Amino acid sequence: MxxxxxxxxxxxxxxxxxxxxxxxxxxxxxxxxxxxxxxxxxxxxxxxxxxxxxxxxxxxxxxxxxxxxxxxxxxxxxxxxxxxxxxxxxxxxxxxxxxxxxxxxASDADVESELFEFSRTVAANPELELALGSRLGDASAKGDLVATLLTGRASEATVLVASSLVQQPRERRVRQLLSRAVRVVADERGRAVATVTAAAPLSAEQAARLTDLLSRRYGTKISLNTVIDPTVVGGLRVQIADDVIDMSVSSRLADLRQRLAG
The missing domain is CATH 1.10.520 (Peroxidase; domain 1)
Structure with missing residues (x-):
């Protein structure tokens, strides 16, 4: 840009x-x-x-x-x-x-979290991602599909944002559109987004401690979005914008294998 x-x-x-x-x-x-x-x-x-x-x-x-x-x-x-x-x-x-x-x-709802959850739903459903991301098909029909999926499960603001974005992808993938929207929402509310990948859900205490640590490190309020991925085995992988902090067991094992291989 x-x-x-x-x-x-x-x-x-x-x-x-x-x-x-x-x-x-x-x-x-x-x-x-x-x-x-x-x-x-x-x-x-x-x-x-x-x-x-x-x-x-x-x-x-x-x-x-x-x-x-x-x-x-x-x-x-x-x-x-x-x-x-x-x-x-x-x-x-x-x-x-x-x-x-x-x-x-215009909304008091947690638009950021709702958009993130919808992006995870899209990621977990290849057929849905294909339907929303296809160049074929009527744009308004894609918007209607998203509205049908989210109405009653998310705020009016989230329904509006998600259903509008899928109608104008302009060569961008659906998950890319939603991820950008999550960052914009967070920025509008004065915080940065940290995507945390863990093998199991964080406890409230763990989440609070991590949020405090990241907030102090980056000098701004941090919003945590958690992705559960058993392949990380243990530990955490944290991404904020282009910064990646990889403390996962899988990463350490991969590094160890690389060292042993010479």
Whole structure:
């Protein structure tokens, strides 16, 4: 991600934090806007063209989305297109991230954990992952499938985020989409995500101790997402962003075998 996009994301995130009336309707409309821009490449290309005057790009947003979307959504989209983005794809990603953040702001539910649990469900069901990730089939039908699976089991915000993301994969795998959404939700709530792989569930005491240790090490609040994998044998494997702390027995055994093999 280029420096221009990083700055643009910072500006749009700040605008969202300052906006009034951010609710699930706004989040839903932002997802719709991202999907329409993804499907209309000449429009997204024009809106991401930094050579065009910001006022002209804002007028396009008002003309295209103003009649059907709330003023809050139109204001956020207008702010987004006034920024400099490294590419049209980055602009679409940025609006999609705004939608995830808006859904998080609008909900008191544990959206992060619910999205993580759904990602584990997808990972454990190859047929479901194939159905959601296939380039074939109607996008809205995929969204309806996710909504059917999650309604009554997850919050409205989580249903919205997951069902919207699967409708616009843009060459990304479903689990990749969900993992990114989990990180965005956590960031919006001021914490980082640690994915912990263990042979058995952690006790409440173990989880609290690990959370405290990681929080002190990284200087931020940490949210634990646990994956149970018997192949690690014992110990833990912890991943935070690109950092991996491997304290698993399986890793130590593999290292020992490598040393013995010379």
């Amino acid at each position: 280029g420096s221009a996009t990083n700055q643009a994301l910072a500006e749009t995130t700040a605008a969202l934090a300052a906006a009034r009336g951010v609710d699930l309707t706004v989040a839903r409309e932002l997802f719709v806007a991202a999907r329409e821009l993804s499907e209309t490449t000449h429009l997204s290309g024009a809106l991401a063209d930094s050579a065009a005057a910001p006022v002209a790009r804002t007028k396009v947003i008002t003309d295209v989305f103003g009649p059907s979307m709330t003023p809050t959504t139109v204001g956020l989209l207008s702010n987004a297109v006034q920024q400099r983005w490294s590419s049209a794809s980055d602009l679409i990603d940025g609006i999609e991230e705004l939608a995830v953040r808006a859904a998080t702001i």
